[in-house]
Amino acid sequence: MSSTAEKLVAETRQLIMKGGYHGFSYADLAERFGIRKASIHHHFPSKAGLVVAVIEQQRAEIQKHIASLESGTPVAVDQLLAYINYWKQCIQDETAPFCLAGVLAAELPGLPPEVAVAVQGHFNDLRKWLEHVLALGVQQGTIRLENSPAIAAEFFQAAVYGAMLMARAYKDPSKFGLVVDAFFRRMRVDAA
């Protein structure tokens, strides 16, 4: 991918996080980079295609992130904490005030089908990883679940996205940590 295409993807990501799929246009992107709308169509012929590219890039980045997390520490609890802290940081400094796929999921029935499919792909990726790490934590004796890892992963995911929505709705980034920390504490065997 060319550097311009990469910049377009990065900026689109920000714009979607702000206002969703229908909340931005090629004109917004053109203005930000001082180029014409037609030049954007050269890189991404359709809006749906551009947005799918943004989601897929995000998914690829997350897979890399997970890989480096797993090579960084074999401890499940530390991996989950790193995940949580990553989002705390992003929401706090507004580099990513909301999960891209989260905003899109909220308007899922109104999205072009190919975009909806990509969004659902992200949710599945994340759920599977959480299920895997939670099962690992149980095995390591640091996590205690009241349900199967599969159910707990969905529960965890709901807590993270719910917490994000709270932070946004109340315009208070600290709400994210408040909710997620309280939630995660309950899962930990050595919780304070």
Add this chain to the structure above:
Amino acid sequence: MSSTAEKLVAETRQLIMKGGYHGFSYADLAERFGIRKASIHHHFPSKAGLVVAVIEQQRAEIQKHIASLESGTPVAVDQLLAYINYWKQCIQDETAPFCLAGVLAAELPGLPPEVAVAVQGHFNDLRKWLEHVLALGVQQGTIRLENSPAIAAEFFQAAVYGAMLMARAYKDPSKFGLVVDAFFRRMRVDAA
């Protein structure tokens, strides 16, 4: 409010729940009722005004709902169960596949200011009611909290909205009940 205005508000509510603020237009409404766009402007001069009317109507309805809930039963746990079951029903039969304010909150930074204010108003309403009912449950000895009722209310709210997002993202209405039930069980003293 005239009956046409009421119909417009009701339909707008559905359209927002589907695709958010930027996901519908006056043309959509005009088509559904077989009237002209200009006629809609007669009832609601601006889009932001229409959407604020929808949110405010919803808020008023919820206040009525809460009042009837409280006159129906003085038991906090039953009130919370009624609230949860209301949403289970709505999501299942798709009369309201998502909370109106929830969709809008996801795109909050991209909304006209007056709409954003109304959305935040709803979140505050709900949070205050939850705080009140949870405190009542503690008093009645049927609910046990690990935090203050104020914190627990935010936690509860996050679980509900997170669960809604899961149901939508996975296109599986049962996910809502799954998450919310697991969450609520932990708060109940006599939980199975």
Add this chain to the structure above:
DNA sequence: TTAAGACTACCTACTAGAAGGTAGTCATTT
């Protein structure tokens, strides 16, 4: 009791601008 005036809900016709997208051109680079 009936006519005037105000009000309601809709209409046609229009606007400026934004939306997503296309066709063809023109420098650079490789």
Add this chain to the structure above:
DNA sequence: AAATGACTACCTTCTAGTAGGTAGTCTTAA
């Protein structure tokens, strides 16, 4: 020479909103 990435110059459709008009209803008062 040929691919790249930008350009100008369009197009069509949609968007929110306006101007002005019409037919019917409701209120009031001679």
